[in-house]
Amino acid sequence: MKLRKVSAAAATALVLALTATACGGDDGDSNSGSGSGGGSKIKVGIKYDQPGLGLKEPDGSFTGFDVDVATYVAKELGYEPDQIEFVETKSADRENALARGDVKFIAATYSITDERKQKVDFAGPYLLAHQDLLVKSDSDITKATDLNGEKLCSVVGSTSAQNVKNDFAPKAQLRQYGGYSECIAGLQSGAVNAVTTDDSILAGFAAQEQYKGQFKLAGLKLSNENYGIGVKKGDTATVNKINAALEKMVSDGAWEKAVKDNFGPADYKNEPAPKIGNVVK
Numbered sequence: 657m658k659l660r661k662v663s664a665a666a667a668t669a670l671v672l673a674l675t676a677t678a679c680g681g682d683d684g685d686s687n688s689g690s691g692s693g694g695g696s697k698i699k700v701g702i703k704y705d706q707p708g709l710g711l712k713e714p715d716g717s718f719t720g721f722d723v724d725v726a727t728y729v730a731k732e733l734g735y736e737p738d739q740i741e742f743v744e745t746k747s748a749d750r751e752n753a754l755a756r757g758d759v760k761f762i763a764a765t766y767s768i769t770d771e772r773k774q775k776v777d778f779a780g781p782y783l784l785a786h787q788d789l790l791v792k793s794d795s796d797i798t799k800a801t802d803l804n805g806e807k808l809c810s811v812v813g814s815t816s817a818q819n820v821k822n823d824f825a826p827k828a829q830l831r832q833y834g835g836y837s838e839c840i841a842g843l844q845s846g847a848v849n850a851v852t853t854d855d856s857i858l859a860g861f862a863a864q865e866q867y868k869g870q871f872k873l874a875g876l877k878l879s880n881e882n883y884g885i886g887v888k889k890g891d892t893a894t895v896n897k898i899n900a901a902l903e904k905m906v907s908d909g910a911w912e913k914a915v916k917d918n919f920g921p922a923d924y925k926n927e928p929a930p931k932i933g934n935v936v937k
Contacts, residue, residue, distance in 0.1 A: 698735045700726045701745030701753055701762035701886070705835065708860020708918045710764055718742050720860065722883075724914040725782055725905070726763040729885065732901035751775045754888045761898060762886040765857060777891060778884035779898035781934075782911070784927040787816055787878035788855035790862060790871050792843065797850055798874060800824035806849040807831050809839035816852045819878065836861060844870065854881050855924065862922035875925060882930065899932050906932075 702722055703710035709720040723742070730740050745753045745762050753759050754776050761779070768778045791797045797806065803825035810817035812832045821828045831848050833839050840861050842848040851858065855873055862871040885902075887894050905911045906929040915926050 696735070697739050697741050698730055698733065699741045699743050699759045700730060701750065701759040701764055702726060702742050703746075703764045704744040705837070706765065706857055706860055707864050708922075709856060711860075712742075712744075719918075721783070721856070721914050721918040722763040722765065724918065725885075725902075725911075726761075728905050728910055728914075729761070729763070729898050729901040732904065733897060750886060754886055757888065760887075761894065763883075764886075765854065765881075766884055766886050767881045768884040772886075776889050777887045777895050779887060779895045780884035780902060780932060781882035781930045782885065782902050782905075782932075783856060783883040784930045785854040785856040785881040785883060786876070786927075787819070787852060787881065788858055788876050789820075789874040790840075790843065790851045790858040791849065791874060793870055793872045795849070795872070800876060800878065803828040803850060805829070807847070809833060809842055809848040809851045810853060811836055811839065814853060820852055824878075840867070840871075850874075852878075856881075856883075856919065856926075859919040859922035859924035863919055863924075868921060871922075873922065873924065902932050 702718065702720075704712040706720065710718070710722045711720050712718055726742075727737055727740060731737075743753070743759050745759065745764055747764075750762050750764065750766060751772065754762060766778075768781055772778075789797065789800070789803075797803065800820055801824050803820060804827040806825075806828060808817050808820060808825070808828045809831045812834060814832075817828075817830050817832065821830060831842065833842065836851070836853065836857065839848065839851040843851050844867070858873055861867065862873070885898050887898065911929050915924075919926065
């Protein structure tokens with residue numbers, strides 16, 4: 657009698673375990689990259705605070721060139737837009753986010769460098785940007801040496817402004833603010849005469865409706881910044897899939913459309929789409 661009770665309990669436990677397994681099958685691996693659908697998700701790292709590139713809007717939606725690229729790539733991996741979970745990845749935490757598996761890939765103005773390639777793998781590049789200057793539309797500043805004696809803004813921790821001072825304008829007066837939005841506000845008010853960082857980032861701010869027509873890019877190419885899509889070190893299969901997706905995005909015109917949609921209002925003179933897998937030094 658006692659043996660029969662134990663057997664019945666074991667049978668009940670087995671049924672419950674099988675039921676739980678069946679129910680759990682819909683969840684999927686959020687970062688598996690399988691694109692199996694049926695409730696599966698993919699987590700993608702982006703910036704939340706860069707207009708024109710990666711911006712979280714007040715209504716919770718996301719806009720920008722990096723967002724458009726990430727959405728296209730995710731679709732080629734098998735995920736619809738409503739299956740994408742965008743995760744904020746700040747610059748200092750990008751490598752860690754990939755190593756921990758917090759996200760499947762990162763598209764967040766992530767310049768490909770030899771140092772970073774020691775920690776992560778990159779697909780792309782998908783955009784060649786350059787360090788540039790943003791000035792008022794009526795400014796006489798047309799080259800880096802014009803910044804001697806002028807107030808130049810960049811963010812704390814950035815090397816962009818220091819590079820200009822070291823290489824072109826030793827008498828430039830550096831101003832470091834907490835974020836680029838503060839630099840842009842300073843440029844608008846006249847507190848600074850120029851802002852420097854990647855031209856794509858500057859174009860994204862200048863394209864905002866509240867700044868329309870107020871600023872212009874100097875059009876300088878003070879550095880080459882190859883934006884790549886970061887992937888966990890050793891995940892060659894995902895790198896290859898993303899490269900194929902980027903090649904398709906360029907060939908079908910979606911890449912050019914994304915550039916014009918996000919940077920067009922700033923009259924951004926973008927470089928042609930870079931050759932995937934080729935990094936310009």
